[in-house]
Amino acid sequence: MILYSLLLLILYDSLLFIPKVQTFGTVCIGLCHCVGDVVDCSSLDLSEIPSSIPNNTRVLLLYDNELESIDKTRLKGFYFLQTLNLRKNRLPRIPDGSDKLEHLEKLDLRSNLISTVSSEEFSQLASIRSVDLSRNLISYLPKPTTSTKVNIEKLDLASNSITDIGSELFSAFTSLVSLKLARNHITSLRQFSFSRLRKLESIDLTRNMIREVRFLAFNQLPSLRNVSLAKNDVYRLDDGMFYACEGLTRLNLSTNRVQSVTEGWMFGLTSLEVLDLSYNQIQSFHTSSWSHTPKLKWLSLHSNRIQSLPSGSFRALRQLEELILSANSIDSLHKFALIGMDNLHKLDLSSNTLAVCVEDGAVLYNTSMPFLRSLRFTNNQLRVIPKRAFERFPALEELDLTDNPIATIHPEAFEPLELKKLTMNSSSILCDCQISWLATWIYRLKLDRSSIVARCSYPPPLADLDVIAIDTANLTCHDDSPRAKIVRQPVEVKALIGEQARFMCNVYGASPLSIEWRVMENGQPRVLVQDSATFLSVNTTAVVNGTYDGRELAAAELILDNVAMTDNSEYQCVARNRFGSDFSSHVKLFVYQAPKFTFIPSDMAVLVGQSAKFLCAATGTPRPEVKWAFERLPFPAAEARRLHVKPNDDHIYVMNVTMEDQGVYTCHATNIAGQVQASAKLRVFDNQFHHTDDSDPRPIKKGDSLKIDCSVDLQPDVQRIVWKHNQQVILFLKKARFSKNNQILTITQTAFSDSGEYSCELWVDDSMLLRKVTNVKVLSENEFESTEGTLSQRAHRISAMAAKWAENIKSSTGNGFYLMASFSAFGLMILGVFTSICVCLVRYSCHQRDPSLKVQPVHV
Structure with missing residues (x-):
């Protein structure tokens, strides 16, 4: 008993010496709700932080209150605080003292009234792993000072009024992984806007006012994976803006004013997998641009202004799985436009005018997509589905043809497909024997009938009936089908440049008939319209064989006036009415050009033993054949095998000329459009100078006369001697005298300036036959006497x-x-x-x- 009393006394004394906590206790008292180390003081209209919050709190929720300021002394006791949520209060600044909370990992200041951030306050955020400053009134961010402790990984500055982020604004936050700047007023991205952020993985710049993205704006961000620039006003993308961003996999540029896709701004996106360019103003793209994105799997060009697809448009995208080209103005595809897309699974061509690609099977014939699973072809004015229209897509499972006025579906139209889903809603079906197969085919594939609406519009007794529900015995054919049909095919035309070319095409079918002419340009069809050199006419009659039955016969004519080489192409007649369309075969316009000389041979004069060459070249379509003829037979140079012609050379060479080769040579250029000829005369001479060149300089004393003899067997009527001094023709020199038909030159009273090279040249018209050179050196009397000996x-x-x-x-x-x-x-x-x-x-x-x-x- 005494021992028990002693123990109680010791315990009481020990309790007396326990230190008292002057600030916070460990028990949650008051309005706040506590669960373990989580304290919830949210939505209590608090104007200050309660004093009863335990000091062991790890998560403190103070959102949706009326806090206007926080005394930094109130935060000192939260040694273990990791999350501080101050969302939806009335704080005008970042709370002072938050950097003293050593274990703080998440600071939420969303939806406050913060408008000003100092450099020191911004720097304090570097030690906090996640910071949310979204939905405030911040318009300017100062450059933070360097912080010794950098832990920040997530920074949310969305929905503020920031107008400029400058260069290297966030460079001090080297640990940053995610940066959100959406819904601000940023107008441009400068060079090095995000430099030194080597751990940054995601940047969200959605809904700003960005117009320009400058060179190296996203420079050297090796960890970057996701960038969103959607819903801005971007119209300028500088070359190399993603330089050294090899890790970028997702890029969203939708809803901007981008006008083209170029190699420059695409450079460096070697790991890109998802690219969204929808809702822009893209009219064209360079096919080589895609070579920088070889790993691209998803591409959207929805709602742009693309009108045509050139050859090999996406050839470089070998790994592309989904392509969206809907809501453009595409009316033609190059026959090789979609070649090389072997791994494509989904293709969306909706809301274009691409009916011709299906109706004229030749367009898609060269396109093979062995793994295509889904094709959306809605709203393309499709009226006819020909036989085996989709056979180049053997793996196709889903086909959407809604919002097309389909009238004719030919037997085997969907062969060899094994569709799992077909969607269509046409009320324009021509219900005759050619549609009788459809119901059986739908039942065989067990397709969902609710997604297939096919109602008759002709003949009148079957109007508005479901094709699938009609007894096949009532689906009969008549010889006089209302479908538009070409009854007279156009034929190929040949015309000379400057002449007129005429094509004819006759069409029969239910009125009204529509006829158009198309021309193939660089593998793509273009519809012809009337202009000063193109005339289109259609003459129709409603009476055929003396009866009037709603049919008409139309004679269409295409006249191309003053044809040029650019008109040399394939032409096609296309006939349409509400029951379908028909396409003529492609016929060729051959534009010929008569031969025309680009170089004509010129008269030549040569010496015996030399070689002569004549130049003769001509253009024309087809390329003219050039042949040579001599004025008489036999042809000495040809028989002696001294006549040569080299590949890719428009010259003819006469080697080792003899006197027999003298005469007239005629060049003949001939093609199917005509021929031209031009002649040149070859004159052969056998002249030699009586005295050869003297290689040693010829000395002469100053003041003496200089005489140079250039005697030759001259023919004065056709030959002439030309004298030159230092390559300059001697014309007006008072002391120069010429004799013996200019064969001898005498210069009196020589001066030092008369030294140099003298040459005499033997000329015939514009050809020089011979040249003799004499070097003269005029010396003083002493110099002359010393050399004379x-x-x-x-x-x-x-x-x-x-x-x-x-x-x-x-x-x-x-x-x-x-x-x-x-x-x-x-x-x-x-x-x-x-x-x-x-x-x-x-x-x-x-x-x-x-x-x-x-x-x-x-x-x-």
Whole structure:
């Protein structure tokens, strides 16, 4: 008993020394609701934080109250607080002291009255993992200072009034994973708007006022997976705006003003799988743009302004599974437009004008989609489904043809498909024997009849009846079918450039008949309209074979006036009425052009042994054949195999010319549209200069006369000599004299400027046959005397003097005296050379004995 009393006394004393908590207790007291460490003080119209909140609280819910401010001392005791929800209060600023809550991971300030954020306040958010500042009045965000503790992963700034995020605004939040900026007033994205955010995975910029996305706006974001720019006003996308964003998989650009898809802004999207470009103003796209998105699986181009699809439009998208092209203005497809889309599962072509793609089976014949499961073809003005219209899509299971005025469904129209769902709602069916198969086919595939509405519009007794419910015995055919049918096919036409081309096409069927002409351009059909060079006419009559039965015969004519090469294409007649359509075969317009010379041969003059070449080229359609003829037979160069023609060369070469090759050569250019010819004359000469070139410079003393002989067997009536000094023609030089039909040039009173290269050229019309060059150097008297004594110079002058003397004797006396003079001149030349050698030896010997002796020039 004494022991028990002692224990109670010790316990009482110990309780007296327990420290008292001055702020908060661990028991939830007052209006708030507590569950464990979660305290719910929401929707209590509180104007301040209750003082009775336990200090072990981990989740504090204060949303939907009237808090206008929070004293930072009120938050000090929440050592374990992880979530603070202050949503839907009246706070004008971010609560001070939130950065002191070391374990705080989520701060919700959504729907307050925060309009101003300081740099320090913005920086404090870096330590909190998730921050929600959406639905406030923030218009400006300062650049935060660098924080030592960066934990933020989610930042929601949606539904504010932010107009600009500048460059590197969020660069201090390096741990950021998700950034929401939707429903603000941002007008543009600059370079490096999101730089250094290497962990960022998602950016939401939906419903802003962004008009421009600049180069490198999303630069170097390796973790980025999802970007939404939907419902902005984007019209400009700079090249390289997604540079180094190889991880991006989803991009939403819907509801903007994008006008084209280019390689530039698509560059770098190598991992993109989902791309939404719906509700834009895209009129065209470069097929090569898709090469940057090889992993794309889902693409929407819904509600744009695309009018046609070129060849290989999506060839690069080998992994594409769903393509949406609905609500455009597409009226034609290139026959290879959808080629290469082997993995496509869903295709939506609704709300276009693509009936012709199905009605004219040739359009889709080259398109193969072996894995296509679903095809939406609603609202395309489809009237006729021909036999095996969808056979290129063998795996098709769902086919939607609603809102099409289908009148004719040919037998085997859906073969070889095994459809699981067919949707259509036509009340324009022509109920004759050609539709009798439909009910059996629907029953065989066990299709849902509620999704198939097919009602008769003809004949009148069956009008508005369900085709499936009609006894097949009542579905009969008559020879006089009301369907539009081409009874006279157009035929191919041939015309010369500038002439007129005419096509005819006759159509029979129930009135009213509509006839149009189409032309294939770059693999795509284009409907012709009347203009100054295109005339369309249709003459109809309601009386056929003397009876009037609601049928009419129409004769359509297409006239192309002043045809050009661009009209060279395939043309087609298309006939329609409310019961169906009919397509003529494609017929060709062959536009021919008579040959026309682009180069004609020119007269030539050559020397014997040289080669001659004539140029002759012509254009025309078809390409003209060029042949050559000689003025007489035999053709010497051809027989001697000296006539050559090279591949891809419009020249003809006559090799090793002889005098027999002289004459007229004629070029003939011929094609189916006509022929032209042009001739050129070849003249052959056998001229040679009497004296050859002297390679050594010819010295002459200043003030002496210079004489250059260029004698040749000249034919003055057709040949001429042209003199040049340093490549310039000598025309008006007072001291220049020409003699012997310009074969000899004499220049008196030479000056230093007369030095240089002299050439004489033998010309025939515009052809140069020969050229001789003489180099002259005008020297002063001392220079001339020092060079005159050289052995070679002396020998040259002596031989020249001897030759000139002999030539003068020949011209004045005759051959006998010429022979004697020649021997004398030869002897004189030998004597002069020998004397020069002796003089040189004597001078050399004297020089060796007395080096100081000045050597004087010796004249011979």
